[in-house]
Amino acid sequence: MDELNAGQWKQELSELFYADERIRWAPIRHHSPACSLYLIELLNTFEPEQVLIEAPANYLQHVDDIASAHTKPPIAIYQQGSFFPLAENSPEYQAIKWAKQTGAEISFIDLPHSQHASGEACWDESWLNSSSYSQQLQQRYQCRDADELWCRLFEQKEFTSADAFFFQVLLFCAASRACFSQAQLVRQGDELREDHMRAHISAAHKKGCKILVLTGGFHTPALFAFDDHRQLNQTPDEPSYLVRYSEPQLDALLGYRAGMPYPGYTKEWFLMRQSKVAHFDLVLTMLERCAPDFMSVADKIKAAEHLQGLLQLRGMNQPSYYDLSDSVASCWLQGEKTTSWFTQLQLEWRGRALGELPEGSVELPLIANVRALAKQHRLSLQYSEAKKARFDVFEPSGSTRNRRQFLFSCCMLGIPFCTRLVGPSFSHGADLSRQHEVWEYQWSPHVEVTLLELSELSDRLDEVVKKTLLMQLPDLDFEGRIEWIANAIQCGLDGLVADNLSACCQALELQTDLKVLISAMIHMLSLAKHPLFAREHDLLRELIEKMWQQLCGQLMQLNALQTREALDILMSLQGLCVTYQLAPDWKVQLQRIVSKQSHKTWLYYTISALMASSSEDIDALGHELTLLYSRDPQVAFDALRAIASLLPHWLDQQPVILTLLNGWLELISDEQFNLILPSLRKMFCRLDSQEIDRIAQRVQGINQWDERLAWQPIGISQDSIDRAAYLQQEMIINLKQQGLSEWLSD
Amino acid sequence: MVRPLRQRAEQKFADELALLKEQDSASKPQGWQLSPRAVKAFILGEPELGVDKKYYGEAALVERAIVSLMSNQGLMLVGPPGTAKSMLSELLACAISGTSELLVQGTAGTSEEQLKYTWNFAQLLSNGPSLEALVKSPIYHAMEQGKVARIEELTRCPQEIQDALISILSEKQLTVPELGVSIQAQPGFNLIGTANLADKGVNEMSSALKRRFNFETVPVLQDPLQERRLIQSQVSTQLAQQSVSVAIADELVALLVQVFNDLRRKGQSNLQSLEAVLSTAEAVNIVHACALQSHFLQQPLSGAHIAQQMHGSVIKDNVEDMAKLASYLDIIVRERAREQAHWRDFFEAGKVLWMS
Known part of the structure; x- marks a missing residue:
């Protein structure tokens, strides 16, 4: 700590620190075991009549529950989206317990939470850790990060007294604070908070009793200048709640910026040191706790010796998780098996404990x-x-x-x-x-x-x-109501659905968007057909029937839509009817559309194709298309393309379609061919390789080509083909596992 | 006296070792020339004493290694190629034992005799087995003298040969059945093995042998600034030994470090990592070669030299790596080349080498 011996500055701080016999300062790092241990020592020796703690004043209502014997940390006070956590090794928790046991008065001296400029971030220790002073010391002591530096400076050392310890913490924190400008402190909201804390200290000081001031070390240097004339403002009554907290949430490595790494380990370390466990026993106990089953006694001794040597080399008395982790890794990590075990060990050190609150006290x-x-x-x-x-x-x-x-x-x-x-x-x-x-x-x-x-x-x-x-x-709009029905049914509230079904049906009658109706229909049919909701089947059926009617009533819109959009809707409806066995009614509806209105040509032929149920129907359709082709090849091609998009397998199964397509392609120019190539590709992409192969053979026959049509892409390596075959095989297995075998057959 | 082409660490840093020994008042493990703290100071540097930093990786790793060597366990340094494992083992051996010359180079052809002892067959045939006819291995010498021996690339040795070390490490003795004697290791004896993670073999060490080593993984330097400093310092030392004086612009070293870092990031970017080894040692070789090229051919150093030397000393004739580098140039370097001259030179030279 030679850096801290900055003569005059140290002397000034020392004078401020020891200026008043009735005040003891306890600058801390939140959740630091060493701070907690020396704080307990200071409380027991100094015996303050009033303990001032850096916590929002409106949290004071929870101190009885916090200090209860039935409370087990980690716990936290919650207000407006932020937590004020307390662990077993938190100095604030120990101070509250001590004060309640001895009858000392407790004051929370921070601004009420709603007045904090930075919310939960106000307890953030990263300012302390990221200062250039800390970084220089990290380099000097060859520490990996700020937490290791903190451990080396404060957690792993013995100090002659609690005052000596806290004075060193103060020097460290004051030097770190000096790296930040006044403007930065104002921006962070520290100035306002410190002003409030000084007012509290002033009020307590006026009483003439012995007081202990427990705050984050970053603030302590700013609190010495409290003024006995300062007025304390009234604390607003803001609701806050005491809740259980978990050890992983206290982990600095998981993003809790006021925390220390590995809270589970840190708590154990604190408890053992509090129980005055001898140093070597501490080492052995910690090794024993983290040793996996497959480690022998000799292995444990080996690691214990290594740890002793490491501590000696580093000039430390107590092992931190850095030292323990170093020795365990050196002695026990020798391959993949041990690497995964080490990851488990780190999870153990993180801890998994969940706090407990006294029964009946606050649990809502x-x-x-x-x-x-x-x-x-x-x-x-x-x-x-x-x-x-x-x-x-x-x-x-x-x-x-x-x-x-x-x-x-x-x-x-x-x-x-x-x-x-x-x-x-x-x-x-x-x-x-x-x-x-x-x-x-x-x-x-x-x-x-x-x-x-x-x-x-x-x-x-x-x-x-x-x-x-x-x-x-x-x-809710119609889509929201469908979602609502699905949610209510899955929550088991079918009665609620029944009561409100008429409201949903009213919304349905106003819904004219085919896509929305199809989507809602799929949603409701999925629920109705699933065994999980068998009890709700009748309820849903009524709604589904109404939806189907509404949907069918809107089918005439198809004529007004763009080709792609109309085809997508027809495709969805076709799939819906096949999956949920609505085909008979679907054909009736299609018949109704065809018979009622004049249509775009492609739509007429597409619907006719969907309605065709026998080979005679298909031949008749082919004949009609041939005639159309002789009159207007472009229109015929559009119709053909629409049919192939909706029923791509017709290209393979219905020779007349392929013959028409082939004839049309012969007539068009290269430029026209290039223009329609993407849509042709899309059409053929929906076929599998066997179907394409058969089509290729037919095209060869139709055109009387001598050479077999090489439809397979040229320039693809055998490796790529093998890889593709492997992926296809894998996809088939996956689809079968997911019960989607029918996707493979057709 | 003519200075050898490469000095051993104890020769190169003789002054520092002498100084540390003189200043060292801390207790030493039996057989050690220096205390553990002085060993650490020798490797990680001690500015107050004028001792330079020699290893730029994590200090904690060095501390763990020193403590491992104080115990009955051997020390196994594993890691990617070019991460200064051998240098670290040499520094440890010379600081602890005062010598780093007790070295066995592991290869697929390493025999048990090279690890233990062999015979002067002329003497053996004329006089029969005797201590005079015995040819001791470096490990035999280390046991006799209580020193640290090194085995480079241990996992390249066949497993049955590796296993010859089990009794040496556990019993600390070596039996010569032909003479009916068994030598016992003196205090201070230990072994440092190194193994390259890129080579097949590390996981093929027997469990029995693994248990007798403490393992330390020596990582690639993560901090670009540290890597730049290390490259500058190593190249300067090498050039000074050759009496060559070339100023190497820090921007050029930064460029190379950036290229290496970009290409090392497996799975962290869209770039494909190279098959070639991109260690700091390779970076030092490249910059050193660039400096020599500049000095002897009287050319100002530029990004083009980096690309050319990288091609010769790292990429060699690996066609796949060249394709990956072409992609790297196209996606990343092209953009940087618009703004910075060194990157532009690197891009232009790389284009000729890898994109044509």
Whole structure:
């Protein structure tokens, strides 16, 4: 710490630090075990009558619950999208516990949360860590990052007293702070906050009692200049909530910028040091905890010796996670197996503990209700790690149905508890033959926070779902209402759907967009045909029939649409009717269209092709096209192209179509051919290689060419062809696995 | 006295080693010439003592390696080619034992005799087995003298040959059955192995042998600034030894480091990584060759030299790499060439070499 011995400056800080016997300063880094340990020592020796803590004043209401014996960190105070977390090794947590045990007064001296300019970022330690002073020290001490530097300077060393420790922290923080300009501090909102803190210190000082000021070390240098005449403003009453928190959320490596790396390890380190575990025992215990099963006693001894040597070389007393990680990696990492184990070890060090709150103290009824439901549905809430739930959706039992409804309800409400990983897509009608559905779920403080916000609606999840859906309904358009029906059914609220079906039907009657109607139809049919919603089948059927009627009534619009759009709609409808066995009625509807109106030529022939059910029909159509071709080849080609787009296999199966196409292509110029080439390519792309091969043979026959038609691309290497064959094989396997074998046959 | 073409580390840094030994008051492991802290200072530099930094990678790796060598375990340095594994092992050996000459080069043809001992067959035939007829391997010498021996490219040796080291590392003794004697290693003895991850073999070490080594992976330098400094310093030293004086523009070194970094990033960009080794050692060779070309052919150094030397010393005749470089030039370098002269020279020269 030679850099800190900057003579005059150090002397000045020392004088300010020790200026008043009735005040002790505890500049800290949030969640630092060393800060917590020396703070406990300072509290026990100094015995302050009032403890001032850097936390928003409106959080004071939670101190009883925080200090309760039934509370287990990590916990956090939540307000307006930001968390103020407290771990076992947080100095603030230890100070609150100590004050409650001894009867000392606690004051939270920071600005109320709503007045913070930077939200949660105000507790950010990155300013401290990223200062040029810190960077210079990192280079000097050959540390890999700012956290290793902090460990070397403060966590791994023994200090003669708590005051000596905190004075060194102060020097470090003051030097780091000096790297930032006043303008930067103002921008960050620190100046306002520090002004508020000084007012609190001033108020406490006036009382004449012994006070301890516990703040982030970055602020302490600015607090010495408190003024006894400063007035303290009234604290507004803002709602905040005490919630459970998880260790992974405290991890600096996962983006929590006020945290330290590996919170699980950090907590253990703190607890062991607090229990005065001997140094070597500490090393052994830590190694024992992280040693995998396949490590022998000799391996553990080897690593312990290595760690001792490393600490000696680095001049440290206590091992940090950097040292332990170094020794474990050196001694035990010898291949892929151990590498994956090391990754697991780092997850262990990250920790997975979830905090506990005293029973009945703050847990809102909705949180309790959701937890009870989760337990009832056998969904584990013990750990904060993600788990998976798998359902057989084709033979759903009552409990499976309920579990799924619960998970879907959470998902629909935006509770970050679960996500569906795999399963049928009802909105697109895809993957409907999938046997299983897989959900991933994870209890976390974010779940509790979302529930806190939803608590305004009700204390019960089913009521919240119902109210949310009812609130949504009035503002929804037709597509939104279809989505709404699907959501309500998946939440198990078929009664709600029944009650509001007429409103949905009214919206349906106003809907004229064919694409929207088709999409809604697919969505509802997917649900109605699925075993998971067998109970809701009758309810949905009524709606589907109305939708079909509405859809059929709008089919006349096809004439007004662009060719591509009309073909897409016809293709979707054709697919819908094949998949859901609506073909008989579909043919009736097509007949109705053909007979009622005059049509664009291509549309007439396309609909005729869709209606053709026998070879006689197809021959008759071929004859008509031939006649048309003799009159107007361009129009005939347009019709032919439309038919081939919709029914590409006719090119292979109906010789008359191919003959017409061939004849027409003979007539056109090279320029015209180049123009239509992309659409021809698109047409043939929908055929498989066997079909193209057969077509090639027919074309050879029709034109009486001597040489076989080389349709396969030239210049593609055998490797590429083999690769393509392999990919096709892989695709076939995948399609079969997904129950889509029918895609392969036709 | 004529200076050898390449000095060993203990010759090159004799003054620094002497200084450190003189200043070293910390306790030393038995058989070590310097304390672990002094070894660390020798490798990572100690500005107050005027000791230069020699290894530019992570300090923690060096510390772990030193501690490993204090234990009963051997030290195995693995990593991509050209990441200074051999240099690090040489520095460690010379700082710990005062010599780095106890070296075995592992190859597919390495025999057990090269690891243990062999015989002077003339003496063996005339006098029969005797200590005089015994030809000791560097490892035999290291055991006798309590020093660190090095085995380069250990995993290139056949596995049954590698396994000859198991008893040496675990029992710390070597038996000569022909003489009925067994020599015991003196304190200070240890082994440093190196292995190239690009070579087949690292995973083929037997578990028994792996257990007797602590493994350290020596990574490619991640910090471009560090890499630039290292290249400048290495090339300057080499040129000074050859009494050649050429000023190397930092922009040119930066260009090469940027090219190497772009082409090293496997899976991180649309670029395809090269088959060729793009280590710092290769970068040093390229810049050194450029400097010599500039000096002896009286040409000002430019980006074109970098491309030409890169072609000769790294890409060689690899057609696939040339195609990847053509794509790199087209996608990335073309843009940079619009604004910077060095990049423009590199682009023009590269176009001739890889795009034509």
